[in-house]
Amino acid sequence: MTLTPVEAEHFDLAFTALTQPCPWPKAYGGDLVAQAAAAAMRSVTDGKSLHSMHGYFLRPADISAAVRHEVELLRDGRGYSTRQVRAYQNGKPAYVCLANFAAGEPGGTYQESFAGEIPDPEELPSTAEYLEQRRGGTMTDTSKEYWSRGRSFDMRHVPGPVYLTVEGKQTPHQAVWLKPFDPLRPVEGLSDAQRDLAALAYVCDYTILEPVLRVLGLAWAAPGLVTASLDHAMWFHRPGPVDDWLLYAQEAVAADSGRGLGTGRFYTRDRRHLATVAQEGMIRSA
Numbered sequence: 156m157t158l159t160p161v162e163a164e165h166f167d168l169a170f171t172a173l174t175q176p177c178p179w180p181k182a183y184g185g186d187l188v189a190q191a192a193a194a195a196m197r198s199v200t201d202g203k204s205l206h207s208m209h210g211y212f213l214r215p216a217d218i219s220a221a222v223r224h225e226v227e228l229l230r231d232g233r234g235y236s237t238r239q240v241r242a243y244q245n246g247k248p249a250y251v252c253l254a255n256f257a258a259g260e261p262g263g264t265y266q267e268s269f270a271g272e273i274p275d276p277e278e279l280p281s282t283a284e285y286l287e288q289r290r291g292g293t294m295t296d297t298s299k300e301y302w303s304r305g306r307s308f309d310m311r312h313v314p315g316p317v318y319l320t321v322e323g324k325q326t327p328h329q330a331v332w333l334k335p336f337d338p339l340r341p342v343e344g345l346s347d348a349q350r351d352l353a354a355l356a357y358v359c360d361y362t363i364l365e366p367v368l369r370v371l372g373l374a375w376a377a378p379g380l381v382t383a384s385l386d387h388a389m390w391f392h393r394p395g396p397v398d399d400w401l402l403y404a405q406e407a408v409a410a411d412s413g414r415g416l417g418t419g420r421f422y423t424r425d426r427r428h429l430a431t432v433a434q435e436g437m438i439r440s441a
Contacts, residue, residue: 158193158224158344165241166227170194174216177305178298181215184384187222187250189357191240194224195254196352197344203236203256205352206391210252212384216244234258252387266392266428267420269404276332276400279311282318291319292376302375308358309334317365317374327370327407331362334400351397355421355430359403360384364436366407367415371438379441385414388433395429402426413439 158170172190174182188210196205216222227239235257242250283303286294294302302318311332315322335354342350364382373380405419419432 157342158190158197161223163225164223165243166225166239168194168198168226168228170197170224170226171221172224173221174218176219178295178301180218181383182218182220183306183360184212184250184387185357185360187212187216187242188252188360188387188389189353190222191224191242191250191252192254192356193342193345193349193353194226195238195240195252195256196349198226198228198238199236199256201231201236201258203258204391204394205254205349206257207255207389208252208356209386209388210250211386212250214244214247214249215383216242216249220244222249229253234260269402269420269422269426269428273313273330273402276309276311276334279313279332282310282316285316286318289319292374293378293380294319294376298376304336306358306361307335307337308361309336310362317368319376320374321369321372323369325370325372327366329362329366329369329405331365331403331405332400333358333403335398338398348394351394352391354397355391356389359389359419359421359430359432360387360434362403363405363417363419363432363434364415364438366405366417367410367436367438370407371410371415371440373438373440377440379439381437381439383437385435385437390431392428392430395423395427400424401429408433410438413437 163169174186223243229237313330402422408416416435421430
């Protein structure tokens, strides 16, 4: 993720960044979330840590095109700071979010435990292994390669994935083991801890709506299926490594009127709860 500082046009600071290639007409939403998180973090220089983001996806972003992230410095207090980030493309806002930062202070500690036993990631097939001999639906060779290797993270589902069919029961729960294909590299302007937060913000959007698809009996390659992220919230509870396997436990909360709400919790392999996600998306099926 490369942010280039540019002259601000609307607010206090501005950066540009490119969205990544993908097989569909619109850019991946996690690109915008992670870039906005990085832009906000680069505007806070007194050591506070990002602890929450709340955003809306306003328009589809063009693939591989520049996005301008304008950062407004709304508040800098002793304990907390707040930023607004608006992502513009072609002169129009595509994504907007509020990001809050905390200095941290002594207090009690609690974390929601992960209930249930699931296989270790080494016991599960990678997406590439799962899709190797499979075809169907609207999946093309290009989308197959993207799902297998183009998303920066190895993803392993429990129960099986929902690429071509809904593997397993139509339950409102699933878990995904995640690990970067390659070690995370240093990112200019960010500490390693900030880079790790941006990596979580990036990867969270790929599968957060899958529990909703699962419970509705819909697969990604189902003819006529159209999805889009609508709004997104994320809370960062405590630091932790992102280079190792992470468990992303997810749940469908509601689905109606062409929308679905999913929640997710990121755990380290030893079950330390790092972050929580909630996202609503449009789900339009044939």
